[in-house]
Amino acid sequence: MKSLKKKIEIxxxxxxxxxxxxxxxxxxxxxxxxxxxxxxxxxxxxxxQVAFLPRHGASHTVPPHRVNxxxxxxxxxxxxxxxxxxxxxxxxxxxxxxxxxxxxxxDFIDFTKLRPTTFYENAPVTHVDMSQPYCPEIRASLIKAAxxxxxxxxxxxxxxxxxxxxxxxxxxxxxxxxxxxxxxxxTSVPEVVLARELEICYAPLCFVTNMAAGMQKRLTTSxxxxxxxKAYPVLQKLLRETVKNLPIKRNCLCPHALEHARF
Numbered sequence: 001m002k003s004l005k006k007k008i009e010i011x012x013x014x015x016x017x018x019x020x021x022x023x024x025x026x027x028x029x030x031x032x033x034x035x036x037x038x039x040x041x042x043x044x045x046x047x048x049q050v051a052f053l054p055r056h057g058a059s060h061t062v063p064p065h066r067v068n069x070x071x072x073x074x075x076x077x078x079x080x081x082x083x084x085x086x087x088x089x090x091x092x093x094x095x096x097x098x099x100x101x102x103x104x105x106x107d108f109i110d111f112t113k114l115r116p117t118t119f120y121e122n123a124p125v126t127h128v129d130m131s132q133p134y135c136p137e138i139r140a141s142l143i144k145a146a147x148x149x150x151x152x153x154x155x156x157x158x159x160x161x162x163x164x165x166x167x168x169x170x171x172x173x174x175x176x177x178x179x180x181x182x183x184x185x186x187t188s189v190p191e192v193v194l195a196r197e198l199e200i201c202y203a204p205l206c207f208v209t210n211m212a213a214g215m216q217k218r219l220t221t222s223x224x225x226x227x228x229x230k231a232y233p234v235l236q237k238l239l240r241e242t243v244k245n246l247p248i249k250r251n252c253l254c255p256h257a258l259e260h261a262r263f
Contacts, residue, residue, distance in 0.1 A: 008042060010243055011051040011076045013191065014087035016060050017232045021045060021239055022052050030078060034070040038062075040079070046244040051079060055086075055187060064164040064186035070116055073194040082250060083201040085138060085242060086191060087235055089228050090159065090183035091168075091212040091219075093176050099227050102234070103154040103183055103206040104142050108133055109176075110189045113163045117190040119197050124262040128196045137252045138203035138242070145241035151234060157182035159206065161189035170214035184212055201254040205238065207231040 012021065019025070022043035029039050041052040053072055056062045076084065092098065110117075120126040146153035160176050162168055164186035168176075176184060188204055195202035209227040210219050 008049045008051050008079045008081055010045075010048060010083045010085065010246065011053060011079075011081040012085050012087070012239060013053045013055050013072070014235075015056060015089070015228070016054060016058065017229065018087065018236060018239070019052060019054070021236055022050055025052070030075040032071045032074040032078065034074055035068045037068060037071040037075045040075065042079075045240060048243060050243060051076060051081060065114065067187065069190050069194055070119065073191060073198065073200070074119070077198045077200060081200060082255070083135070083138060083246065084191075084195055084203075085142070085239060086188065086202065086204040087239075088159075088185045088187055088204050088206045089209045089224060090185040090206045091210050092182075092208045092215070093160075093173055093184055093212045094157070094182040095215070097154070097182065097208050099208050099210055100231065101154065101208045102146065102151065102231075102238070103157040103159075103208065104139050105157045105159040105183070105188075105204055105206060106134060106139070107158050108188055108192065109158065109160040109179065109181060111160055111162045112189055115163075115190055117193055119194060126197065126258070126262050128193070128257050128261050130193070130196065132253075133192050133196070134203040135201035135252050135254050137247065137250065138201055141242045141245040142203065142205055142238065144245050145238045148241055149237055151238060154182070157206070159188055159204070160184050162186055167219060168213050173212040173214050183208065196254070196257050199255050199257045201250060201252060205235065207235060
């Protein structure tokens with residue numbers, strides 16, 4: 001890996017279309033014990049070193065169930081990243097939500113099935129606390145950025161992550177609704193868990209692209225792509241302001257996640 005002149009403080013994980021966020025970006029390839037992630041763009045944003053990792057690859061060729069989440073998060077860890085802001089396209093389960101709305105979840109439910117979800121397959125046996133899964137400092141900065149920008153945002157929400165790549169059935173969505181879920185997506189887990197295991201702060205900014213199954217007649221990927229494209233300018237604005245708002249020093253519990261977590 002090419003040596004970097006400055007420490008990278010913050011990483012953004014998202015889809016294609018957010019690359020223009022970072023100025024003077026340089027694409028680097030990082031190898032990890034878990035495989036090779038997509039090329040990572042490294043540059044500056046508000047005079048802070050920031051990395052952008054395209055979750056599904058540069059041309060969105062990797063489906064959500066095949067994303068190498070461990071390689072992605074470990075590569076950012078190797079770069080020295082201490083905070084991750086993730087963007088996620090989601091479907092609305094809460095009937096008060098509408099396409100185009102933004103949500104900063106405070107909790108999640110994991111309905112994935114086949115993904116490696118930990119770095120700790122062997123000793124020491126490690127159980128990280130997920131009582132507060134998303135970093136409160138990043139969440140507060142996202143909400144503050146929305147307030148400063150005059151953008152309406154849901155300050156709380158429960159996200160359910162499904163395996164994909166198929167979309168959910170009406171019965172599944174009704175079950176999730178009864179469990180108190182607000183939005184459904186396919187990419188937040190295990191990202192959040194893996195970040196916690198490496199004591200990296202992590203929080204998502206979700207944008208609603210559609211109503212979930214049973215809440216509209218039919219859902220197509222072209223509709224999702226069209227709505228996501230409209231959301232990108234707002235996402236870019238909020239991400240810029242969030243990076244600007246984040247304090248230099250971390251004052252949350254995320255850097256201490258492994259304390260008292262091991263046998």
